Amino acid sequence: MxxxxxxxxxxxxxxxxxxxxxxxxxxxxxxxxxxPTTYAATSRLFVSMATGTSVNDSYQGGLASQLRITSYPYVATGPTVAERVIQRLGLDISPAELQSRIATSFPPATTLLDISVTDSTPEGARVLANTVADEFAQLVGEMETTVNGAAPAARATVIDQARTPTAPSGPxxxxxxxxxxxxxxxxxxxxxxxxxxxDRTIRTSEQLARAISVPVVATLSSRDPNATKDIGRLRAQIAAARGDHDRLIVMLTSFTETSSPYVAVCLANALADTGARVALIDADTSEDGVSAMLDMQSYPGVAESLRGEHPDLSELPRSASGVSVVPVGSVDVRTADLLTSARFAEVLHGIGDGFDYVLVAVAPVLVDAAALSLSTRCDTSVAVVELGTTPSPRVQAASEALASSGSALMGAVAVAQEPRSRFQRPTKSSQPNPDPVPDPDPEPEADPEPEADPDLAASP
Known part of the structure; x- marks a missing residue:
């Protein structure tokens, strides 16, 4: 990495x-x-040997002191000194506990020994350190006396008494x-x-390409000011797929759990910018499709036409933006089945006769099985995958489902960030050519079936 x-x-x-x-x-x-807060106090002792008056005797005594001082830390922290200190001060603790609070150190190549003792109070630390130093010095004198009444061979002298610490040593x-x-x-x-x-979530277009067997034809980002270039590459792929044919019917579905109308809207505008006649049909029954994105839920459309409640959709006027939008209309429990019927296939091909491109936006393939049937009635299909939220097994399952239905999947579009608001229409400052139709003016309440507005082309 x-x-x-x-x-x-x-x-x-x-x-x-x-x-x-x-x-x-x-x-x-x-x-x-x-x-618990503890305080440490330190006493310093000097270890010396009984020697003669010559320089050589003093030198030999110094070497002997340095050899002995390596053993004295064990004496200072031993149980004998601890028992004497406890008895002298009348402490109510065990020798082992006091031993754990005594520490010794000596600078290299010296005969100095530092004895440090910790206690919960500053004064207690000072008293313990001085008492331990005194008892240790007395014990050294006893240990180094080989003949009764004679001077000890070595002695430890306190040269720096412990002082009351002004700051805690721990924690x-x-x-x-x-x-x-x-x-x-x-x-x-x-x-x-x-x-x-x-984590098996797909986060890059490279991971998406490895997860499916079709190429990634475009990578879009609503935060990228160069998203129009990506839309242009997608448009070129669609135009190449059309070739010399009179029209091309393209199904767009999502491999995520939510619909992705952003791609369908942007692609429709990009195709219309070339002067092509484009029809955008919302066949998404999830209520998160193109109609929701363009705030056209109240307009009759595909659902009403399939139920026979609205005139045929085969004659659609073009809107001022070059894209004719057919909203999904009022969806009920029958809509998903009617989308897979031969009636919708006739409507689809009837609309296609008057346009160069017909884009059919459907619900996610693993959410609504209608996408599998609709894909066989379209010339090609495009999958939309939102990066950062879609796990790899889901993408593979959706791709295999489309492949088993016999649909022609042209490729996948990776979307880095998808607009989430159902009713918020994208603005030109944040989306490339986002609005295929002007803002629709609502029809009066008294008219149950509003007539078609040729400037909007929201319904026939």
Missing amino acids: ALSDYLGVVRRRWIIVVATAVACLALAAAYAASV NTKRLLALGLIIGLGLGLLIAFLRDRL
Whole structure:
């Protein structure tokens, strides 16, 4: 994976990364709050050997002190010193507990020994550190005395008494928070990458091309100002499919769970821009099709004509924009079956005689089975796949369903972002040639069957 691929994963899964980092940061803060506050005080001792008055004797004594001091930390933190301190101060704790609070260190190549002791109060830490240092020094004197009444061979002298600490030594809240944040970010990135690897959602046109056996003829983005170029490439593909034929009937269906009227509307306008006569038929029974996008739900159309409640649709006047739109009309339980009947096939081919291109927008292929029957009555089909929301198994299932029905699937159109509002019409500032017809003026309430308006071509 390239760096851009990793950045893409972070952009897609940033919520996981942020949530995991915040959770780990909160756990670190909770742990820091649960750890009791402690204070540390340190006493320093000097270890010396009994030597002669010559320089050589002093040198040999210094070397002996450095050798001995490596063993003294075990004495200072041992149970003997702890028991003496407890007995001297009258503490109500065990020697093992006091031992766990004593720490020692010595700088290399020196005979200095530092004894640090922690306690819950500053004064308690100071008293314990000084007492431990005194008892340790006394124990060293006893250990290094080989003959009763003689001077010890080595001694430990307190040179710096412990002072009352002014700030707590623990917990280190900043360090814990920083550690929690680092662990959270690392864990969040790991989860994000694993989630992305296991996610079968199609996010790029390359993934879409691998998921289906037909080519991706265009990649559209409603946020891309160059979307008109992509529409132009799709138009060129449609024009090439028409060839020398008088007209071409194209079915557009979605492989996602929701309809994608945006592609049908943009394609109709692009074809009309070349001077072609274009009819856009909304045969989408999902209530999210072209009629909803253009706010034409109240106009009679395909459903009424198939039920015999409206005149034949074979004669459609052209609108001012060059696209004649047939709304779906009032959909009922019979509409889906009527769309698969021979009657609609006759209407479809009757309309096609007066236009160069007839675009039929239908419901998603896996939502309404009418798309499978309609595809066989059209010259070719175009699948619309919304990137970022459609899983690969669904696309493959829809493609196999169309292939088994015997339809001719020309290719797929990848849509990076689909307008979601059912009643919001796209504007020219955000969509390429979005409006195939002017805003329809509603007919009066008293007229149950409004007459056709040749400027709108919304219904015959």
